Amino acid sequence: MVRAFLLATLLLVPVGYAQAAEKGLVIRAGDLMAQPFIDAAKTGPVTPNQPVTILERRGGWANVETGGRNGWIRLLNVRLEPRPATAATGQRASGPSVSAITNPASLLRTGSSGRTVTTGVKGMDEEDIRNASPDPVQLLRLGTLGVDAATARAHAQKSNLKENALGYLDKGRGR
Amino acid sequence: MRRLRFLSATLAGCAALAIATPAAAQFDLGGLLRGAQNAKKLGDSLRKIPEAEEITLGGDLASIILGAAPLIEDPAKQLYVNRLGRWLAMHSERPDLPWRFGIVDSPDVNAFSMPGGYVLVTRGMFERMRNESELAGVLAHEIAHVARKDHLGALQQSLRNSALGGFTEYVSGGGGLAGTFRTALINAGKDMFARGLNKDDEFDADRMGVVIAARSGYSPYGLVGVLQTLSAAPDDKGFALHNRTHPLPVERIERLDRAMGTRLDGVPGLVEDLPSFVALRAPPPVRVLPPPPPPPRRRRDRR
Numbered sequence: 001m002v003r004a005f006l007l008a009t010l011l012l013v014p015v016g017y018a019q020a021a022e023k024g025l026v027i028r029a030g031d032l033m034a035q036p037f038i039d040a041a042k043t044g045p046v047t048p049n050q051p052v053t054i055l056e057r058r059g060g061w062a063n064v065e066t067g068g069r070n071g072w073i074r075l076l077n078v079r080l081e082p083r084p085a086t087a088a089t090g091q092r093a094s095g096p097s098v099s100a101i102t103n104p105a106s107l108l109r110t111g112s113s114g115r116t117v118t119t120g121v122k123g124m125d126e127e128d129i130r131n132a133s134p135d136p137v138q139l140l141r142l143g144t145l146g147v148d149a150a151t152a153r154a155h156a157q158k159s160n161l162k163e164n165a166l167g168y169l170d171k172g173r174g175r
Numbered sequence: 176m177r178r179l180r181f182l183s184a185t186l187a188g189c190a191a192l193a194i195a196t197p198a199a200a201q202f203d204l205g206g207l208l209r210g211a212q213n214a215k216k217l218g219d220s221l222r223k224i225p226e227a228e229e230i231t232l233g234g235d236l237a238s239i240i241l242g243a244a245p246l247i248e249d250p251a252k253q254l255y256v257n258r259l260g261r262w263l264a265m266h267s268e269r270p271d272l273p274w275r276f277g278i279v280d281s282p283d284v285n286a287f288s289m290p291g292g293y294v295l296v297t298r299g300m301f302e303r304m305r306n307e308s309e310l311a312g313v314l315a316h317e318i319a320h321v322a323r324k325d326h327l328g329a330l331q332q333s334l335r336n337s338a339l340g341g342f343t344e345y346v347s348g349g350g351g352l353a354g355t356f357r358t359a360l361i362n363a364g365k366d367m368f369a370r371g372l373n374k375d376d377e378f379d380a381d382r383m384g385v386v387i388a389a390r391s392g393y394s395p396y397g398l399v400g401v402l403q404t405l406s407a408a409p410d411d412k413g414f415a416l417h418n419r420t421h422p423l424p425v426e427r428i429e430r431l432d433r434a435m436g437t438r439l440d441g442v443p444g445l446v447e448d449l450p451s452f453v454a455l456r457a458p459p460p461v462r463v464l465p466p467p468p469p470p471p472r473r474r475r476d477r478r
Contacts, residue, residue: 027425057400057447058447059445060399060437074432075400079407079425080403080404081407082408124240124244124283124285126369129239129243129365130369134238134239134361135241138241138245139241142241142246142275143275145277146261146273146276147261151261152257153265155258156262156392161391164389164390164443166439168383168386169382169434169435169439170434171378171430171433
């Protein structure tokens with residue numbers, strides 16, 4: 001019974017993870033909106049570096065809680081609060097790392113000391129790249145992974161992805 | 176002037192020699208480096224190399240990253256990034272390259288691309304994706320670098336010193352032209368991966384990446400979510416190389432804000448996630464769970 005409960009809990013992890021609340025900071029002055037629309041009612045101002053808790057992301061909007069108020073701000077107006085440098089690299093940005101469960105060794109890699117505990121998990125810093133020997137066998141394997149356009153299109157259609165004809169963006173104006 | 180003309184003649188002669196050697200058949204260095212005493216010209220010539228050579232060159236560069244971190248042994252995930260990546264690339268200016276995508280086994284957070292359509296994402300990056308539109312954003316950013324041939328411009332800097340300085344050795348050296356050039360290329364590639372591309376190229380690839388994602392049916396805000404993740408980890412060692420080789424995530428968000436505004440908000444039918452990606456992210460339960468214990472009643476029966 002306990003095991004069955006554990007099974008249920010573990011299976012829920014990846015689903016719950018996407019909804020995990022994240023701590024963020026407002027980038028520039030703006031307004032909290034009642035709804036995720038540009039012409040929605042404004043429910044109060046936000047100021048630079050104001051802490052927010054991100055409850056949900058929806059397209060270009062984030063539903064946040066800040067100073068006891070709840071509302072929507074542009075996703076592009078939020079950066080995440082820096083995590084403590086001690087956070088293990090095996091950890092996800094939010095919520096428990098599923099890989100850390102399947103691969104506890106990844107938790108041993110620390111970020112605080114700038115050193116890597118020997119775990120057999122390979123990091124990839126500048127030094128690793130400088131010391132790397134080109135691996136032709138891996139390159140051959142990579143060559144076998146590619147799919148053709150027809151396969152990609154069939155999969156996209158199965159997934160109901162909608163194509164859009166859009167031009168590239170220019171740099172835009174400063175605020 | 177006379178000196179210049181002499182040099183050109185010499186270079187042309189070397190080029191002819193290069194073409195005559197079998198090694199040169201693999202790499203048209205003669206054409207590549209003709210008149211290459213000018214580094215700017217080499218950069219231009221690199222951007223103009225034929226597609227087959229670009230793919231060879233990209234493969235050599237990809238083998239460096241693969242030497243530092245091999246592909247993960249997970250056919251389902253590798254197939255997934257290839258289907259998604261190819262679909263995105265079909266909405267770039269270079270849909271017909273032999274695009275190849277791979278997840279490499281490193282807990283660090285990074286993504287790399289190479290000329291000719293090679294894109295490699297670390298396991299650490301893949302695991303931090305909140306949804307499929309974020310992965311689409313990362314791949315589309317890299318696809319933009321390939322479509323723009325940003326790497327070929329970046330390689331110019333390193334090749335100027337090693338390749339141009341030793342130009343005559345390349346064409347007349349006993350070790351074989353292709354082999355010598357390859358050594359110089361590998362070193363230039365390591366420089367590029369360690370130093371990163373032009374900062375402006377990164378901003379441009381961000382702006383192109385969000386559009387390529389939206390053209391392919393994904394929310395363009397996926398890349399914004401990834402930049403937010405990166406903005407939260409300034410001192411994390413796992414992000415060190417990425418952060419050193421890219422502009423600050425917050426600056427990238429601000430630039431994207433200026434370019435995007437709400438311009439892509441009205442695009443219909445965009446998705447943030449797909450059930451197949453959610454399933455892919457979940458660890459296979461068999462690996463996580465211990466085998467179920469035998470029911471107690473049966474144990475009693477055995478006794």
